[in-house]
Each structure stands twice: as structure tokens, then as C-alpha cells.
Amino acid sequence: MSLLVAVLIGLALGLVARAVVPGKALQGYALLPAIGGSAASIVCVVLTWAGVRPDPLVVLVSGVAALLSVAAAGVLVGRSRRRADDALFAAVSKGGAAVPARPERA
Numbered sequence: 001m002s003l004l005v006a007v008l009i010g011l012a013l014g015l016v017a018r019a020v021v022p023g024k025a026l027q028g029y030a031l032l033p034a035i036g037g038s039a040a041s042i043v044c045v046v047l048t049w050a051g052v053r054p055d056p057l058v059v060l061v062s063g064v065a066a067l068l069s070v071a072a073a074g075v076l077v078g079r080s081r082r083r084a085d086d087a088l089f090a091a092v093s094k095g096g097a098a099v100p101a102r103p104e105r106a
Helices: 002-020 031-049 055-093
Strands: none
Touching (some): 031 055
């Protein structure tokens, strides 16, 4: 039961972070909730396997881990995506540089 609660808290924190973190136009809608839910579930399972007994403690630590991972991912993804977009815009606006081709799927 604590795993379900921890995952739901991680997803909720990801949704809140999606609305709060700057650069949300540069990220997908499900990226931060997925990271929050994944981080919370991993930490919850590790703590449960480690024998941490009080379930509220497991859920609290899982929520904190989800919050930290979502905040870091939101900032880092937005920053790296903005940097890549600026580099591509600079290359295209020079006037002879072509947009890198996407590899064809077989």
C-alpha cells in the first residue's frame, strides 16, 4: 500500500513541478510526472527491501526523493533543450548551414 501512495505522491509532485518549473514549453507533458513516479517507486522499494518499517517514513522519504529528482530534471532538461535549440538556430541562421537530417528508419 505504501508503494501505491508513494507513486501517487511522485506523480502529483511531477504535475505540480510541470506547472511551476520554468521552461515547460520545452518539455513533454508526461516527462516530469513519469520521473517523479519512477523516483518515488524506486526509493520506496529500496527502503522496503532494506527493512525500514514505519510506512509513513518510507512514503515521506520517497516523496522527498521524487521532489528532488523532478526539480533537478525540470531545470536540467529545460536548460539543455534551450541550449540545443539556440545552437541549432545559430547554425541555421548563418545562412549555409543545413538542419541536421534525421536518420531514416529501416
